[in-house]
Structure formats: C-alpha cells, structure tokens
Amino acid sequence: MDPTTTESPSPTTPAAASADAGRPAIIEVEDLDFYYGENRALDGVSLAIPSHQVTALIGPSGCGKSTLLRCFNRMNDLIEGAERTRGTVRIRGVDIFGPEVNVMELRKRVGMVFQKTNPFPNSIYENITFGLQLQGVRSKTRLDEAVERSLRAAALWDEVKDRLHESGLSLSGGQQQRLCIARAIAVEPEIILMDEPCSALDPVATARVEELIHKLKQEFTIVIVTHNMQQAARCSDRTAFLYLGKLIEYADTQTIFINPSDSQTEAYVSGRFG
C-alpha cells in the first residue's frame, strides 16, 4: 500500500468532488474525526455529496462507513462515548454540529432507513403518519394524502392500498423495507440515508428496492451504505471507499469500479480483500 496515494488530497477535497459531479454539494464533510471512547472510527474524512444523486459508501466491516452515515443526521448522539473530535459536517452550508442546530429539525430533513427493517408494530397507515403526527399534523385529508403520496413514491401503494389498517408487520421483508422508506419520505426530507437497506432481503426484494432508490433520486439526495459491491455499482452515481476510518477514494462509481486510482480500492472492488 503506497502511503502517498492514501494521503493524496486531490480526490477528497469538496471542490474537486462537486466539480466532478457537476452538481452543487448538499453535504460537505471536512476533515472529520470521530471516536467511540478510545477507538477512532473516522480519521480526517473529507468529502462532498452532490444533491439528487445516489452516493454509495463502501468498505470492509468496521471501516467507518456507517459511522459517517450516522453523522449526517447525528444518530451517533445516542451512543454513549461517541464523539466528534474534529472537523465539520455542513448540510446546505449549515454546520450540523453547531450549537444552534436543532437535532429534531435536522432529522426531519435528513431521513434514515435502517439495516434491520423496523416498521412500528402499528398499522401501515399509522407507520406513515407517525412523523407527521409528531409535527402536529391532525388533518385527516392531509394525512390521507401523505399516506398515498409516500406509498406511491415507495412503489408500495398498489400492494397495500386495500389493507392500510393492517399491521405493518404483516408485510414481507421487502415490503417492510419499502414501508420504512415510505415512512421516511412522508416527512418530506431532502436527504435519505440508507444503512445497508437490502442486507436482510432476498434478491427479488433487493432488486425492487434498488429500482426504487434509482427512482427516488429525482426528488431526494440519497446516501447508501452497502456491503454489496454489485449493489453500489448498480445503483449509485458516486462511490466512496473507506478503509480503517480513512476515505481512500471518492469518485464516480464507474471510475471506482473500472479504473480506481488507488491500489487498495482496486483490491477491494475486485474482491481480493474485505
């Protein structure tokens, strides 16, 4: 492993990244260090994520990709001893670790879909309206509209429109995950974070979710963490490869998979380690 390549700043600077994508960056990470107690999870990560694109974070287990993802909506706050020690994350130019940031508002704008499908054990309808009801929306017509719009956007409407009041847990695994996506969409976020959304799904359900991800980027910016390199190759526009808490390479997905500039990236995407 050539140390000069890993430390090379050129592919990781925000300016370079956004120029590459040809779109304005919506999330800008600068020199981010993150610790779990004594363990360093992220080490000087800088990258810029363009809006209305699918950005994949790949890397072997423990490389920090989930940590990075969970920095974007500050879900790491929940873990005791988890702490950002250096660097900033800006979303639309606002430092989300700043003292004046309302974390609840941040999470409304940065939605999240989890690895383990986690619909609430309530009806499908209540699952979708959960976020809106938190915001105090009581109007039946508005809630009904939101349910239909979100389920349609999550390509689930036709399958569940006749049983909206059945438990969300009566759905199959793939449907549950799309329900979770619909639930995230319902509060109209700008960004949707997905933490290995397909790792518990069978190939057919995975294909449907990937198709959905592809469609959703019209409306949302999507950041997806995945273990599955084929998935990153299939559904993302940009790919970031992390290893041991460092961002090794960040470029167009095609470049990463066909012509990576770093030898570690090449070894990983060709399946030689990880």
Add this chain to the structure above:
Amino acid sequence: MATPAEQFRRQSTAIQRREKVIVFFLRASAWIILLAGATVLGTIAWKGAGTLLQPNFPFINITFLAEAPQTLHVFELDGETVEMSDQDFREFRAKLAEEAAASGESAIVPDSTSYVYAAGGIFPNIVGTLLLVAGSMSIALGLGIATAIYLSEYARQGSTVRFIRLAILNLAGVPSVVFGLFGFGMFVLFFGWNVSLIAGWFTLAFMVLPVVITASEEALRAVPQGFREGALALGATRWQTIRRAVIPHALPGILTSSILGIARVAGETAPIMFTAAFIMRDKLPWEVDRWFDFFFQGVMALPYHIYVVSSKIPQNEYSARVQFGTALVFVLLVAVIASASLFLRHRIRARQRW
C-alpha cells in the same frame, strides 16, 4: 459376538437406574407442589363455601357480601337454638319488651351467648381492600414506570445507576412488616396522617415499587432498539419517542408484572395493620363529611379481618365460618383482579405485537 438384538436389549444398568430415580424425584416434587396447592385452595373452598353459599335462592349468601360484620347472638327459644345478628336481636328484644308492656308482665329476655364478628358480612372489608389495591397500585405504577423510564432511557448508564438498581433490588427483599413500621413512622406519625387510607397506599406502594420498577425496566429493554431509532430518525424528541414508540409496546410486560404486585398488595397484612386497617368501623369509606376526609380515614380490609377473626377473638365454630368465608372471598377477589389485568394485557397485545 453379540447379535444386534442382544446389543440393544433393555438392560438395567446403573446409569438407567439413576435416571429413573432422578425422574421420580422430579416428578414427585411437582406432584407435592400440586397437592399442597390443591389442599390449601380445596380447604378454603370447601369450608368457605358453607358460609358463602346457601341451599336456597339466590344460592349466594348476599348478607355475607353486602353487610358489615356484627356480633352473633345464640340462644335457646322454645327448645330450639336460634342464631341472630346483633341488629335482629335488638329488634327481637324490643318486640318482646313491647309485648310484655302491652300485657303488663315483665319481659323475659332469653339468655344469649354472643360471638363477635360472627354475624353480618364482610362488605366494608371488601371495599377497603379494593380501595387499598386501587390506590397503592396507581401510586406504585405511576412512580415505578416513571423511575424505570428515567433509569433505562435517560440516565447515563454508569456506576451511579448500577448502584441505584442494586438498592432497588435490595428493597424487594425487605420484609413487609418492616415496610409497615416504616409507613407507621413516616406517614402515620411524622406526616401526621394517622391510620388512614393514604398512609396505607404509600406504604403498600413502596413495598411493591421494587417489583414494578425492575419489571418495567425489563419490559422497556425488551422493546426493540429499532423502534426508538425509527422514531428518532423521523425527528421525534426523546420523550415523543418514549411516549409513542416505546411505552405502548412495553405496557403488556409492565401489566404482567403489576399483576404480581396486585396479589401482594391485596394480601399483605403487616404493612396495613399499623397504617391503614381498622378492626371495626361502622361507617363505609364514602360516608365522609368533607371530600378530603376520604383519604384520611382508616378502612377495614380482608387480610386484616382474617387475622383478627383467626387470632384476636375466641375461637369456635362460629368464628371458623367467618374465617373461611372471608378467605374464600379474598382468594376469589384476587383471582378476579388478576384475570382482569390479564384480560387487559391480552387486549393490548392483540392490538400491537412485533
């Protein structure tokens, strides 16, 4: 060489004999428990039925369930043994005196033997026990669930919280009579609440709090982390998350544990004998002058009544009737309350499960 048939033939080896002995002991202990339980409940049911049931319509002794305890008078009249409650006996004597006055003779009042609490019923005791259970469980569940939520959802999991948990667990091992003394010193004397419902409520509540807190924490922990993350990721505050995505799913578990609490609260005698229970009280709990007097009155209670009629009055066939009748009603009452909470839990479960 042995043929296969011989190889697998049943043989009485040492291992197999030991196996049989072990199984015998395991089975025997299960049967002993069953037998003991059946004997206890059977005795209460058999002897209590004599008091609670009657051979003619309406088959249930309504007097026993609907009236206050009275003294029983037993006397000879025209060669027959007559049993009369104190109230009836007074009327009977008054009638005799009236008749005697009308005819100008002096009244002949038969000599009677009286037995305390052997007549009438146990209505005030049932009411008292229900009030004690309702009040103390409300306090215990309110305080207990709040504490459990704080400890498991908010507090930093460090050595302080571990120490608090240990203290709570130890509290569960404190004998109930000690809680009685604590309640007596704290609520009855220091707070000046005297022997009252409210003193009994708090004493009983403190007694079951450890059980409620421990079980509530367990129930909260059993709610999948995914529900919390899902709610938080939608922009919920900590409390919104707990209120809407955690508590509803922990409630069945909390209720299950509170059933145990109900049985204990209803059954303990020691904590209420210094703090809330009266041996005898003529007024019913709702017969108060001002509404807040309600909280500061002592009540009669079933377990304490059993204690009184079994050990504080002369023992005879008449007191035995009350003892077993009260015990049967008491057991049935606890069973009804417990099944009501089971039913409630079932209803909540049916609505939401994961």
